[in-house]
Amino acid sequence: MKKIRSKDYKIDTSINLNDRDTLDDFKESDKKLKNELEEVREKLGELQDTIYAHGKYGVLICIQGTDTAGKDSLIREVFKDFNTRGIVVHSFKVPTELELKHDFLWRHYIALPARGKFSVFNRTHYENVLVTRVHPEYIMNENIPGIDSVDKVDDAFWQMRFDQINAFEKHIAQNGTIIFKFFLHLSKGEQKNRLLRRLELKQKNWKFSPGDLKERKLWDEYQVCYQEAINNTSREHAPWYVIPADRKDGARLIVANILLEELRKYKEIDEPELDDEIKARLDEFKRQLESE
Structure with a gap:
């Protein structure tokens, strides 16, 4: 198995999406990829507990991609070993009447993670420079x-x-939010195959909408908008990672490895130590319990 390095997917210069692979x-x-993912996500689950106990950082994970890119299944598989008390997934649909009475970032701001917790945005504030731009x-x-x-x-x-998006992300990063932004880079041919599967498999029919085909006709426009959004907003404190998404198992493993590699760089994140007075009385507390 080749080594997955976050720097191979991180965007730190202007890119052309046509030059980026959609298949890794x-x-x-x-089976091998799934076994590898199980090992990585178990380590992520342990790290989540440490971040929760440390309580000084929140982690925001943004997932963007076209229809059928695999956002839902990636979230399900990558975060399977997380303690549910420490992670919330937000799926942003068409803005509600209330949300439209506020600025476009409001509904995302109130969904940010508390310190010690993870928030996953399934579609994100970037819809406001993607769908609305098309x-x-x-x-x-x-x-x-x-x-x-x-x-x-x-x-x-x-x-x-x-x-405005750059200012928003800089502000939350400066106040303790670790930001990851993943673009699931799917080929047009693979999207066609996945849409056909939705039509052919009865248990997948519910996922299909005629609107998917209307949006597919605007494929090239969306690719330009994704590219410009990435190039204008990938920053060291809020980097974009372009993930080859034509193979779902591969995409999930890449995302999980990037999260683990980057979060481990925060060396100050550790479980808090007990108060010295309590620590000195551990044997006493143990005897109390054993004597019951």
């Missing part, structure tokens, strides 16, 4: 002062929104 095959069987008419629902026509949703508007 590993030349290993599905469909700028959606911006009209936000009732932004000065934006009274689609014509005003121009390049300057999107650059402003990138700047």
Whole structure:
């Protein structure tokens, strides 16, 4: 098995998504990859307990990708060994009436992880520079002062929104949130295969929506928007990782390894020690219990 290194997927310079692989095959069987994932996620689960006990950092994990990229199943498999008290998954759909009465980052801000906990965003605040950029008419629902026509949703508007996202992420990073942003990079051919499976397998039919085909026709536009979002917002404190997603088992293993490698770099994260007075009385407490 080749060594998975986070730096091979981390974006620290401008990229062209067409030059990035959508398949990292590993030349290993599905069983081998699943066994490797089990080992890594067990270590992640142990590390989660330490982060929870340490209580000074929250961890935000952002998952983006086109329809069928494997977001739901990745979240299910990578975080299977986590204690549920320390992790919350948020799936962001079309903004509600209440959410539209606030700025576009509000609903994401209130879903941030408390110190010691993990939050996973299944689709993220980046929908606001992806879906809305492909469909700028959606911006009209936000009732932004000065934006009274689609014509005003121009390049300057999107650059402003990138700047706002960068400021948001810098602020939360400076206040103890460790940020990971994963783009599941799927090929158009593999998306076609996965959509066909949704149609062919009865137990998968419920996942299919005719809207998936409408959005698929806008594939090239979405790829440009993903690329520009990544290039404008990958920062050292909030890096993007582009994950080859044509093989689900491989994508899950890569994400799990990146999380483990990067979180282990925080050497100050450790279980807190007992108060000296309590520590000195451990034998006494033990005798009390044994004498019951």
